[in-house]
Amino acid sequence: MAQEVRGVVSREKDAPVAVETIVVPDPGPGEAVVRVQACGVCHTDLHYKQGGISDTYPFLLGHEAAGVVESVGAGVTEVEPGDFVVLNWRAVCGQCRACRRGRPWYCFDTHNAAQPMTLADGTPLSPALGIGAFADKTLVAAGQCTKVDRRAAPAAAGLLGCGVMAGxxxxxxxxxxxxxxxxxxxxxxxxxxxxxxxxxxxxxxxxxxxxxxxxxxxxxxxxxxxxxxxxxxxxxxxxxxxxxxxxxxxxxxxxxxxxxxxxxxxxxxxxxxxxxxxxxxxxxxxxxxxxxxxxxxxxxxxxxWYGDCLPSRDFPMLVDLYLQDRLDLDAFVSETIALDDVEGAFERMHRGDVLRSVVLL
Missing domain, CATH: 3.40.50.720 (NAD(P)-binding Rossmann-like Domain)
Incomplete structure (x- = not known):
């Protein structure tokens, strides 16, 4: 049954974002619903808000996220309910010419969830980088979920989902x-x-x-x-x-x-x-x-592009280094904030006051 949750929505170019009710459908074949625990505020989200990526408003922002798989659709084998995962925006297909040549980090046919999340009135949302994780829960392709050691702090692990992994x-x-x-x-x-x-x-x-x-x-x-x-x-x-x-x-x-x-x-x-x-x-x-x-x-x-990463290979390895105190992911977390402070976090990021603000849910 579809669920109503809170999410940060950008309705038009350069307008302030707002927390609104969004509808998350049950996962279909190859999809998963993830209960988001933490999501970093990335420059890419600001680019979406400013219309620098596309004009397919309204956007459901947020993509540097970690959380727990709540439910999965038919045919999903890579993750199961209860898994702690970092979300990624390049779920590889396994079939394109890059994947077949053993270079899946260059996959030319990455994919996202087939079903849309919507506003309460049924308006489809465009999730940032196919994720949309400034929300209590989000719907993604199961291949966008990478299982990692659950001992990792969600605020730190989630940053591997974009900017930190890119660098x-x-x-x-x-x-x-x-x-x-x-x-x-x-x-x-x-x-x-x-x-x-x-x-x-x-x-x-x-x-x-x-x-x-x-x-x-x-x-x-x-x-x-x-x-x-x-x-x-x-x-x-x-x-x-x-x-x-x-x-x-x-x-x-x-x-x-x-x-x-x-x-x-x-x-x-x-x-x-x-x-x-x-x-x-x-x-x-x-x-x-x-x-x-x-x-x-x-x-x-x-x-x-995304640090030429292969999430299934790189995320678990980097989380292990973090747990061994060899990779200080916590150093990137300048502040933790609530969902309704994303607009303020954009301003602090623009001023260069923070490495990362992280929304905790």
Whole structure:
């Protein structure tokens, strides 16, 4: 039987969000209903509110979430009621050409729940990234549920669902950071700081955090950066080169998503080094680089989509590291809030006051 629960809804572009009654249907084939315990407030949710992703209002916001499976539909075998899960927005299909080639983290046919959640009047909702977890309960495809150790704090584990995984994966998966490497991270918000932590996990010898905000640089230093560069006061390319013997970093991770910072990343890497773009650009942005420089510097220019993660592989492993006190996911939780404070959390995030606000339900 369908259930009525509370959820944070964005009805129109740039209008304040509000907690409204939403209707969650019983799970159909391949679907699951999850009782949400915690959900991080991510920049992507703000982009939905601002109309930067699509105009299919109303949106049910929230996607960085952890909770407990309440019920499952026919044919579901990967999870069962009572499982503690982290939600993901890339449920792999297992059948596309990427999956068949053994590269499911590149799956070209990821999917979400087939049934819509609705407002009380029957209006269909567009769930953020196919999840919609600023709600007491949400309906997702069962493949969007990754079972992890239930000893993990939901507020910390849920952050693997998007931004923290994107940053960790940019270093560990896409960038292939290895022991002894030098790494520079340009932009030290939540994703960039996670990339710093990923580089530290991988054994990088030198980790250079670059930002214009002293508070973010201090946080990056606390969580693994060996050096910091205030790019308001210093040319970041020259600073990274100076800190790497004049050569540039082996891996440079761009976590801003702007042409000017991408150019900095391109020229701050060593010859044959790697640039990883994990910051999300807007549609109108373009990039111009001398083609001879692209050719002559060699190496690799990569984009990191969700940290090139495979949730079934990466989430349990990272939760285990968290439980072993080797990955400080708690450090990303700047504050815990109630469902009706999401609008205020957007303002604090925009000001750079927090790494993550986390809604507890």
């Amino acid at each position: 960790l994966g940019a270093a560990l998966n896409t960038g292939g950071v290895g022991r002894g490497d030098s790494v520079a991270v340009i932009g030290c918000g939540g994703v960039g700081t996670a990339a710093v932590m990923g580089a530290r996990l991988a054994g990088a010898a030198r980790i250079i955090a670059v930002d214009i905000d002293r508070r973010k640089l201090d946080t990056a230093a606390r969580l693994g950066a060996t050096h910091t560069v205030d790019s308001r006061a210093t040319d970041p390319v020259e600073a990274v080169r100076e800190l790497t013997g004049g050569f540039g970093a082996d891996v440079v991770i761009e976590a801003v998503g702007r042409p000017e910072t991408y150019r900095q990343a391109f020229y701050a890497r060593d010859l044959a080094g790697t640039v990883v773009l994990v910051g999300v650009p807007t549609p109108e942005m373009t990039l111009e680089l001398p083609l001879l420089d692209v050719f002559g510097r060699g190496g690799a220019l990569k984009s990191s």
